[in-house]
Amino acid sequence: MEERHSTAKVTRRDERRLLKIATEAVKTDFPNPERFGCPGPIALKAIARHDVSFPGAEDIVDHIATCAPCFAEYSGYRRRRRLRFVSKVFLACAAGLAAIAIAWRLVPAHRSPRKENVAQDSANLVLKATLDFQKTTVERGPAQPPKPAEIPHLKRALLNLTIKLPMGMEDGTYSVQFRTALNQSVANTTGLAAWDGSAETLTATIDLRNLKPGLYKLAIRHEGSSWHQYPVVLE
DSSP states (O other): OOOOOOOOOOOHHHHHHHHHHHHHHHHHHOOOTTOTTOOOHHHHHHHHTTOTTSTTHHHHHHHHHTOHHHHHHHHHHHHHHHHHHHHHHHHHHHHHHHHHHHHHHHHHHHHHHHHHHHHHHHHTOEEEEEEEOTTSBTTTBOSSOOOGGGSOEEOSSEEEEEEEOOTTOOSEEEEEEEEOTTOOEEEEEEEEEEEOSSSEEEEEEEEOTTSOSEEEEEEEEETTSOOEEEEEEEO
């Protein structure tokens, strides 16, 4: 039956304890006050930075282990080298955090134009609207003025307008105007009318974004014919 051995790992705390014991042992057993055979600071610094290519590296390591002054000097170089390494890591982390902070502050500035673009896209959005004037006669217009509740309302926007024309209107090109109470044209366009199977339907695109809210007249005229006007409220 084979005997199994468990291998215990040496912790960093154990390593520091062993180094402390070794330091005390070197001071006691190998004082070397005359600094006999000491390799000098250049060699000690090379070993401290683990430069194994330095000439006579193995012999220098053996000397450090048996010379209290060299061991103390070597340990000092190691501590300073470790402190420099920790400082570099700290500075790198600080620089990274600073870069993140700067980027975070700049993100809203980069996003602002996108918000403006969204607002512009919304402002340029074409809305659909339908007006039904089928019950209005071509010759005489409405039998009596429409009640306020019967007057159609439209948004002050860029409209894709569909107008159901009264019976008797013909296919073709139509002029379309929005007029004030003083009969002044403030928006105009042209559109095409065609029979869609249930009504003579005029389609046109018109921009009403710059008009003030209120009551207007929608004026429509077929080529060579007279104008027909209908009250419309813009809101």
